[in-house]
Amino acid sequence: MKLNNLSKNDLEIIKDCLIFSEDERVFPGWEFETLFGISRERFSAVSKEWPAVDSESQDVEMAVIGCLNNILGYLHMSDKDWKNNFSFTPNELLKILRNIE
Template sequence: MNPIARMTDQDRQIIKECLDAAVSGPFFPDWEFDTLIGFTRDEIAAIAASWPAPPIVGTEDDAVNNVLNNLLGYPHGIESRWHEYLPATRSQVAQVLARWRREDIVEQAHGGAIER
């Protein structure tokens, strides 16, 4: 079963909000975006716009993993603005990421990044 199919409606909504926040929020500088996420800002915007049916099948796994993981762990230093872009808490995003990865236990290290 693909990851999207095993997510709840709430999980899919949180993922959509995270994709949107990665694109339009202040979390990732333009010069570093594609290095951190593995996709350009425009590619993530296209995935977000068509979510939960990514424009290219198979792109969603790395895109979702990288966006959620970097929202949680990249030292963007603007945690106080999280709520302006994401209604979900950091804990909720971490739990969605764990379910996306099919992990039973969420291990947080390095400022909140979740390791595989």
């Protein structure tokens, strides 16, 4: 996963997404591992270390890419809900996702 071409703002957006995704109300425990491919415990470890992570780690890749993909494609939020939860647009998040894959 490529992280070296991300701006400080991009890294902060990813951090916000990781924190948001850890919330049990957003992604309940019964479906978390199925959606992300890693346990919530391992996901939380990545979130706590972000952005000082090993970009080659499979856990980091699963957490970050899974997080961005699930926020963009799995959650169904109205524009109002999006604005209440995030300070960035879906298009900004999609651009970050494309830059790291």
